[in-house]
Structures are given as C-alpha cells and as structure tokens.
Amino acid sequence: MRENSTILRIRLGAELRELRDRLGLSLDAACKALAESDQDISVSKLSRLENGKGAIRLQDIRALLDLYEVAGGAQRDALLRMAREAKAVAPAAWWTDYESILPSGLSTYVGMEAGAGRLLTFTLTLIDGLLQTEAYAHALIRAWAPADPPETIERLVELRVQRQKLLVAEPGLELVTIMDEAALRRPIGGAATMRAQLRHVADVCERLANVTVHVVPLCAGAYGPQHGMFTLIEPRNPADKPVAYVDSLGGNLYMQRPDQISRFRVMFDRLRAIALDPEDSLRVIRAVAEEMSS
Incomplete structure (x- = not known):
C-alpha cells in the first residue's frame, strides 16, 4: 500500500x-x-x-x-x-482543487484526514466538521471570515461536504468525537439551522456504525482540556505513525513523538470517562434539538 x-x-x-x-x-x-x-x-x-x-x-x-x-x-x-x-510525483489529490482558498495549514490536515483509518476528536464549542450540515457550515464559515467573498465561502462549504464522504467510503473512516454540551446549545445560524444540525448528528450516529459521539454534559463542571480542541489522527496504513493535531491561535500544530501521542490519548480517555455513553449522548442531542423547536 x-x-x-x-x-x-x-x-x-x-x-x-x-x-x-x-x-x-x-x-x-x-x-x-x-x-x-x-x-x-x-x-x-x-x-x-x-x-x-x-x-x-x-x-x-x-x-x-x-x-x-x-x-x-x-x-x-x-x-x-x-x-x-x-x-515522488503522485496523482493530484482531490483537495488540491481547493488549496487556493484553504486557510493556512488546513491543506495538510485534509491530506492527513484522507489517509486516516480513525479520528479521535474533541470539540469544545463547535460540531465536528465531518458532522456539519451545509447550513451550519455556511453560517460558521461566514462568521469566521466575514470579509471573504460569497464564492469563497461556498467553496469552503463544498470542501467540508466532500470531506464527509470519508465516512461512507469503503473502508469507512472511523470517527469517535467528544463534544462539550456547549457545542449543542450554541445556536450557530439560528434555531432552525441548529435544530436540523443536531438531528443530523443523531441520524448519522444511528445510521453509521463507524461514527460515535460522546457528550460532556454541562453538569460535569470544570475539566482538563477546556482550553481548546484537538484531533488524534490514526493512519489507515499501520506503517504510518499517529499524529496529534491542535488548531490554536498560534497556528496549526502537528505532534508525532510517542510521548506527545501518549499524552493526548490519556487526555482523550479522561474526557471519554466523564462524557455520557453513546446512547445517553444521543438522547441529549435529540432533547436539545427539540428545545430548539420551542
């Protein structure tokens, strides 16, 4: 391979x-x-x-x-x-069509994501990108880059949708994501957009066995990595080493040393220990979606 x-x-x-x-x-x-x-x-x-x-x-x-x-x-x-x-010169990857509009460092991440067998992600205030609806992604990107022309925003949304095909490809990318309940309650794009987004997350989890979502409830109080989000990228090819990715204000960080990977694995396991199990997480997601209807 x-x-x-x-x-x-x-x-x-x-x-x-x-x-x-x-x-x-x-x-x-x-x-x-x-x-x-x-x-x-x-x-x-x-x-x-x-x-x-x-x-x-x-x-x-x-x-x-x-x-x-x-x-x-x-x-x-x-x-x-x-x-x-x-x-070595290889056939151009599909995401190279989007490189001219990609934020710094994201092209590298998309390339690594495309070669992953499993992603372990933690999101604090946002729904994971691989689970976002077009309407949610559009509202989010427009808020991040209000000065970007509409055509650039549309292309970035299109890229996000293309990335999501990894979940239904063969073999399907395994996604295990932990999100803070705050991400469910932040009404990005308005109540209707958020309601559809939450229903989409629940539907994907029930439809795809390779997607698992855990929610850290607000009642958990303070916990370790509340300062940001991270992703552990486990390559499909066992010859490749895992990579920890952190998107911070200081720039995109990629870490690969065994001690760094071990630290993020421990952090992820601790998060999973305080998060709800998948069934209870789905109940919370659907309940918050209904709250958005009222």
Whole structure:
C-alpha cells in the first residue's frame, strides 16, 4: 500500500526535528552550521521542512543528515527513502482543487484526514466538521471570515461536504468525537439551522456504525482540556505513525513523538470517562434539538 504523501512529509519533518533537538541545535544554529559547509538552507525553509511543508530536495536532506551525524546505516537509508517517496510525483489529490482558498495549514490536515483509518476528536464549542450540515457550515464559515467573498465561502462549504464522504467510503473512516454540551446549545445560524444540525448528528450516529459521539454534559463542571480542541489522527496504513493535531491561535500544530501521542490519548480517555455513553449522548442531542423547536 502506498503511503499518504502528506503523512510522509509530516513523518520526515518530525524525524528531522527530533535529530536537531537531540544535538541541542536551534533552527538558526543549524542553518548557520550548514552555511559553513556551503549548504544554503534558510531558517524559514528548514522550519517548513520540519512542519511537512515546502519542496523536498534530496541534497538538502543529505546535508541535514550529515549535520545531525547520521552518516550511514539503516536510519539514514530509511530517511532518504522516506524523502524520495514523499517527493515522488503522485496523482493530484482531490483537495488540491481547493488549496487556493484553504486557510493556512488546513491543506495538510485534509491530506492527513484522507489517509486516516480513525479520528479521535474533541470539540469544545463547535460540531465536528465531518458532522456539519451545509447550513451550519455556511453560517460558521461566514462568521469566521466575514470579509471573504460569497464564492469563497461556498467553496469552503463544498470542501467540508466532500470531506464527509470519508465516512461512507469503503473502508469507512472511523470517527469517535467528544463534544462539550456547549457545542449543542450554541445556536450557530439560528434555531432552525441548529435544530436540523443536531438531528443530523443523531441520524448519522444511528445510521453509521463507524461514527460515535460522546457528550460532556454541562453538569460535569470544570475539566482538563477546556482550553481548546484537538484531533488524534490514526493512519489507515499501520506503517504510518499517529499524529496529534491542535488548531490554536498560534497556528496549526502537528505532534508525532510517542510521548506527545501518549499524552493526548490519556487526555482523550479522561474526557471519554466523564462524557455520557453513546446512547445517553444521543438522547441529549435529540432533547436539545427539540428545545430548539420551542
């Protein structure tokens, strides 16, 4: 099975960043050391490479491996092979049609999502994107980017709908999402839009065995990760490593170190422990939908 090129780029970048960190080199120090060896890699270019972005040149990868004292052996061979495969020209992915209107970093996420076997997500104030109706998504995107022209908003909504096809594809993407009850009660787009949205979530959960929703009730009080949302991306290909994705004000973060993945798994399990089970969660979702009718 051919590995997802987006995941390969993320993996390669994470490995290079870990090698740099082991030597205690900053981005600036690494680039200065490369310059002394007549290798021209700027700080911004190295940063993009470590974050799975930008063009991959094998001569740059070789220079970095030399600097990081990976002179030979299985590790060097594996990283160069990864670079070649990530660099290889592949058929254009469907989401590349939307790259011109995608917010920074989202193209990488969509690529990783397309290669996932399971997503574990936590949402605090919003319905998960893979479960959003067109009307809800339209209201949400318009609120996020009020200055965007209508055609851009329509294209972003279209992209969201396209992504949802992963849930009904073969094999279907498994989605386990935990959402705070606040996400159910925030009337994005108005009461009618929200009522239809909640009914849609409940209907999808009942129709698709690969979709599970847990609700953290308001009565749970304060709990750990109330500061934001995150996604654990488990690739379909077992050769790929899981990735933790956090969408923050400081930018999109992709984490892949085993200790980081373990920390997010523990966090997700703790959330699931305080959340309602799937049956009770569906009852709450349908009850809130009826409240929107009154």
